[in-house]
Amino acid sequence: MSNNPRYSEQELVSRLLRQDDQAFSYLYDNYSPALFGVINQIISNKEATADVLQDVFVNIWRKINLYDDTKGRLFTWMLNIARNAAIDKLRSRSYQDSLKNQPLAENVNTITANSVITPQQNDIGLKKQVGKLKEEYRVLIDLSYFQGFTHEEISKILNLPLGTVKTRIRSALIQLRTMI
Amino acid sequence: MNIQEYISSGIIESYVLGLASPEERAEFERMCALYPELIKARTGFELSLEKQAFENSVPPPAETKEKIWSAIRHSSTKGPSKIIPMEPGKNKFGGLRWFAAASVILFLLTAWLAFSFYKKNGELQAKIDRNDSVINAMTRGDKIMHDPNVMVVNMVGMKGSPSSASVYWDSTSTDVYMVVKNMPKLPSDKQYQLWALIGSKPVDLGLFDLPQSNNVILKMKNTQKADAFAITIENRGNTGGPDLGQMQSLGKAKL
Numbered sequence: 402m403s404n405n406p407r408y409s410e411q412e413l414v415s416r417l418l419r420q421d422d423q424a425f426s427y428l429y430d431n432y433s434p435a436l437f438g439v440i441n442q443i444i445s446n447k448e449a450t451a452d453v454l455q456d457v458f459v460n461i462w463r464k465i466n467l468y469d470d471t472k473g474r475l476f477t478w479m480l481n482i483a484r485n486a487a488i489d490k491l492r493s494r495s496y497q498d499s500l501k502n503q504p505l506a507e508n509v510n511t512i513t514a515n516s517v518i519t520p521q522q523n524d525i526g527l528k529k530q531v532g533k534l535k536e537e538y539r540v541l542i543d544l545s546y547f548q549g550f551t552h553e554e555i556s557k558i559l560n561l562p563l564g565t566v567k568t569r570i571r572s573a574l575i576q577l578r579t580m581i
Numbered sequence: 582m583n584i585q586e587y588i589s590s591g592i593i594e595s596y597v598l599g600l601a602s603p604e605e606r607a608e609f610e611r612m613c614a615l616y617p618e619l620i621k622a623r624t625g626f627e628l629s630l631e632k633q634a635f636e637n638s639v640p641p642p643a644e645t646k647e648k649i650w651s652a653i654r655h656s657s658t659k660g661p662s663k664i665i666p667m668e669p670g671k672n673k674f675g676g677l678r679w680f681a682a683a684s685v686i687l688f689l690l691t692a693w694l695a696f697s698f699y700k701k702n703g704e705l706q707a708k709i710d711r712n713d714s715v716i717n718a719m720t721r722g723d724k725i726m727h728d729p730n731v732m733v734v735n736m737v738g739m740k741g742s743p744s745s746a747s748v749y750w751d752s753t754s755t756d757v758y759m760v761v762k763n764m765p766k767l768p769s770d771k772q773y774q775l776w777a778l779i780g781s782k783p784v785d786l787g788l789f790d791l792p793q794s795n796n797v798i799l800k801m802k803n804t805q806k807a808d809a810f811a812i813t814i815e816n817r818g819n820t821g822g823p824d825l826g827q828m829q830s831l832g833k834a835k836l
Contacts, residue, residue, distance in 0.1 A: 426646075429646055429649065430646075433641050434635075434640050434641065435634040436634070437638070438634060438637045438639040450641075451641060454641050454645055455652065459652050462653050463653075473597065473623065476631045476634070477597055477627045484599060527630070529637075530633075546598055570600065571590065571591035571595065572591065574594035575590075575594070581629050
């Protein structure tokens, strides 16, 4: 981690549960750049990314009581809130309308592997690592993690058996694990 | 499958990245409760993911933080504190308590208003009764004074007595009324008495106290005949004959 937190995760969570403004301010200052980077990997539009980040932190403030430390670290919980919010935004009509030159993803059956984003020079973080995977793995992680499609939807999109989709995603994740 | 195989199956990454199915998640959480090494491996992946995310931080727009604060403050729903008042028992009790308090206040207010109206109503009724009696007396007086069958006998004070009064005698109905104009107050054991003199025989037409105001018409006992009327001062509640030595006024009836 690039900075030294003043609170332990446990202390931070208990302060957030008590509606401690200072703790929330610290949480934002400490975690928002990392989460903003993650949201950026899913949504390219800068303005929409800021909207998502705002929703994410308002949700963290409101739903901190739902965080269960036996199921994972605080950052993991926030990361998943950020990813889900970003994917919701990605699929929203307003965001789709803003991408004028791209087709609407209204029906997953019309999505093909061609619409899968190809690795770009400016990709960062996890996305950059995913880009280094071999093509058949990269496509699966991109559709599942960065675009939020279910295994069943991916099976239809790629015209692959559901079992194959599941096995390949697991294999892709194992390989990805060694890269980060 | 042993635990090492499970750890390296990709389930950890799948779970942490949010790609596992609900069934896979439930199984993973059960396994975590049984195998501490699974939790250790999970934490290891979480930390590497976290480290990578921090290394790829992008500073958000400066105004976003302020927007978040205003969104939180505007909704004024302070996360967990929003949950506390939702506890059903507590909420229900609070609602009932307020309802009970409101009921008591409403009851007291109603009772006070009812009492006030009752009291006011009594006062108004008494006032109406007084006014009615005055109107009746005035109406009666007006009627008597203008009735052609009614004879007016002016009583003249005797022996320098300033007493003066008028007797109204209706020869048709035999009703006798009296209006006191100016008569001295008496000690509390004395009363005035009106007599009809028929021949030289006095007939009692009633004892009376001075009315509280002048020009009030007093209804006396009826008489069919009268040559004259006399007023004497008698002991209170006199049942005997007149004390003619105490005669105050006399007036002759002119038939």
